[in-house]
Amino acid sequence: MFPRFRGTRNLGSLQRVEPLVDSWGREIRSLRVSVTDKCNFRCRYCMPAEGLEWLGREEILSFEEIARLVRVLAPMGVDEVRLTGGEPLVRRDLPVLVSFLAETPGVRDLSLTTNGVLLDRFAGPLVEAGLTRINVSLDSLSHVRFAEITRRDALDRVLAGLAEAERYPELRPIKVNCVAIRGFTEEEVPALAELARRKPYVVRFIEFMPLDADEAWREDEVLTGAEIRALIEEHWPLEEIPAKASSTARRFRFADGAGEIGFVNPVSEPFCSSCDRIRLTADGQLRTCLFSRREWDLKTPMREGASDGELTALIRFAVRHKELKHKINDPGFVRASRSMSQIGG
Secondary structure (H helix, E strand, C coil), rough: CCEEEEEECCCCCCCCCCCCCCCCECCEEEEEECCCCCCCCCCCCCCCCCCCCCCCHHCCCCHHCCCCHHHHHHHHHHEEEEEEEECCCEEEEEHHHHHHCCCCCCCEEEEEEEEECCCCHHHHHHHHHHEEEEEEEEECCHHHHHHHHCCCHHHHHHHHHHHHHHCCCCCCCCCEEEECCCCCCHHCCCHHHHHHHHHCEEEEEEEEECCCCCCCCHHHECCCHHHHHHHHHHHCCEEEEECCCCCCEEEEECCCCCCCCEEEEECCCHHHHCCCEECCCCEEEEEECCCCCCCCHHHHHHCCCCHHHHHHHHHHHHHHHCCCCCCCCCCCCCCCCCHHHHHCC
């Protein structure tokens, strides 16, 4: 149905150009692409119970437009692409886009972040199309508490999606992401850590960030990675393992477990100095930082006939203005111009 991706088979025909580097000397290698702002969950740390006002169909980039921008970025060294949302699996025919990107010269790492509720249906087609990694958001293994945080009774479907993903050895690693919120996540830590001991998963705890649509975030709600590590080590010792310089997570393994634990600590241990990421929103805006107050419109010039060279020049100009850091811990911090679901995870 879709062409099967074979690792680095598409690297040979790539004609590289000058790397994409910001004014702080950081080389940009990773692109997060939001394919939709819509979501079938209503997570309390992300959006209101009634949802948000969704973008119109004509406002959202087509698959062909996304693929073109990736083809422009790849020769500059952007070789990691992650598809996000909203919930990306609600975008119709998403495996078609995956197949476009998997065939793009230079793209060596193609992943997806999902809430997992549709994954049991789509894992096979996504792998067949060329997906190589997956991240599944999962904040609780308790049916009651899962429904409390997501406002949906869908835990069994998410677990079924993870089980289906496990069936495909091409889809590794499988990462399970938990947003860590003080007063909620402490109770979830032992069960999620045990999941990583039993399964070949990388369970990652991500500190709660000020990206909720309700703008209710408070610093005292951040449960830090260090605190979670201490909770886990009350049960099982952890050993730190190396991570690449641009990694967002500190990685740990169990002495007697199958998987890994990761801590993504953007609030307590910012990793801005090694950030190699940019983001493309569903409506075609380039964001150089998750917390940007400024966006760079790629959709309009592309639809008005801009050449690849003109798009390249615009992207380089935007990246030269990439922020040094997100400033969450600085006096006078100003929130991002959009919430997480509107930006793309």
